[in-house]
Amino acid sequence: MKRTARPLPFAGITLFLLLTAAFPRANAETPAPPKLRLPAGVAPVRYAAELWLDPSKEKFEGKIELEISSKEETGTVWLNGKELDVRTVSARRAGGEAIHGAAAAVGGDYVRLTFQRNLSPGPWTLTLEYSGRVESK
Secondary structure, three states, X not given: OOOEOOOXXXXXXXXXXXXXXXXXXXXXXXXXXXXXXXXXXXXXXXXXXXXXXXXXXXXXXXXXEEEEEEOOOEEEXXXXXXXXXXXXXXXXXXXXXXXXXEEEEEOOOEEEEEEXXXXXXXXXXXXXEEEEEOOOO
């Protein structure tokens, strides 16, 4: 396994952190995915990615730890991820317990992350395990 801190330019996996200020509450509308500009509420600080790619297979597996800084409380974080199947999601503060979350593909190009409770302002580490389809262009 090899960790890298640079962008992964292949397999359609460019991950951008996005945020909406939608807080989970009863009868709340599901937030719409971002359209063009990235919201300023969450900023990526660094990431470490592991990728398992077998050239003989059409799918790959991966794990990414995204360190983020949140300016405000939020219950929804958006990722730009084309054709990703996110299996596990969690958020953790240094020394704290994990807040488990769920992921949903939205509109083909986005993944919406929601958590069991809102993420408060400050630093967080998001951990995702995922798989995706290798594009052969």
